[in-house]
Amino acid sequence: MPINESEIDKLLKQLKQQDKTPVATKTPKPKAQKPSRSGKWKDAPSWFFPSKYGEQVADELEVFINNRTPVMCIGGTGLGKTVITDMIARKLGRGSVGFNCYSGMDIASLVGLWLPHKGDVIWNHGIVTNAIIRGDVLRIEEWTRCTPELKSKMFGIMDSKDRYWALPEAKIDKVDVHENFTIVASANPAGKGYVGTMREDKATMSRFGAVIEINEPLADEKKAMLNATDNNHDLSQRIVRFAELCRKDALTYVSTRDIYYLATAIKSGLDPKRAVEVTIAPKFEGMESAIITHGRSVFEDMGKEIKTDTVSSVAKGKTDA
Ligand SMILES: Nc1ncnc2c1ncn2[C@@H]1O[C@H](COP(=O)(O)OP(=O)(O)OP(=O)(O)O)[C@@H](O)[C@H]1O
Ligand SMILES: [Mg+2]
Secondary structure (H helix, E strand, O other): OOOOHHHHHHHHHHHHHHHHOOOOOOOOOOOOOOOOOOHHHHHOOOOOOEOHHHHHHHHHHHHHHHOOOOEEEEEOOOOOHHHHHHHHHHHOOOOEEEEEOOOOOOOHHHHEEEEEEOOEEEEEEOHHHHHHHHOOEEEEEOHHHOOHHHHHHHHHHHOOOOOOEEEHHHOEEEEOOOOOOEEEEEEOOOEOOEOOOOOOOHHHHOOOOEEEEEOOOOEOHHHHHHHHOOOOHHHHHHHHHHHHHHOOOHHHOOOHHHHHHHHHHHHOOOOHHHHHHHHOHHHOOOOHHHHHHHHHHHHOOOOOOOOOOOOOHHHHHHHHO
């Protein structure tokens, strides 16, 4: 059967169009939806939004980190110091590494170690040496517990000029100190339940170019608790209220970390009053009854299991004490 020319044209057109049809390719993964954030906070953990006070502290800390000035942050535990230091380091395009000090710590693993390797022994830089070489922000937590040995070794790297890091243990005279390398130390304040912590001697303090006191939460706790409770508004509000009550007394100043643990315990099904007893009260020796009383006043009308007229034996013992 003869085919007319227009039909041939039609077929050719169709074939051409088929050629343009893209072959199946891997669909790019949709970009993860990040919570809307701006400026320096864009890299903070998803739960963390700054309080007004947090904004102010972060702005100051950024100035010093940007100038590579050693900074000491003195503040209560769990108020967000590490989170904001990490976040500022990221914003400035620096790495951030850290370690906790404790009495009797062995500094060899921080500085570097000779380790066996394929029948030989080779030198491996530790995290402090690596941070110095890479120009990271080095977080030294619980500075007051740092051994005198590490402190005196750190002095060379904290001088304002001619910073040096000698590694006689590795038979290396000097490693090149990266110009961006910055120390951010943190310490808990003396008193207020912080046993064994105290202000440093003058020689040490003079090596910190700035001392920032942090005595309030750096996080917007309403948002942090909403995140921790999967957006349970009632529960988050109660937890924030509970924190406010506790913080009226410096001796029961709960931290953001404390109330985060409380939130996760309640969210996971623990009776709220019991959650206060196990996640908060034991951390405030001698003040348990005050904490438990605040817990009762805030959480008593929550959930069926809560009986306002009884207190568990653990709580009662402490309350009566
Ligand atoms: N919604 C949340 N999700 C995850 N973690 C949370 C949340 N809310 C609070 N946190 C916790 O709050 C804490 C913030 O404190 P951070 O560790 O920065 O305190 P810090 O001031 O460095 O304390 P320290 O002096 O003990 O080192 C973190 O431990 C974090 O796990
Ligand atoms: Mg910390």
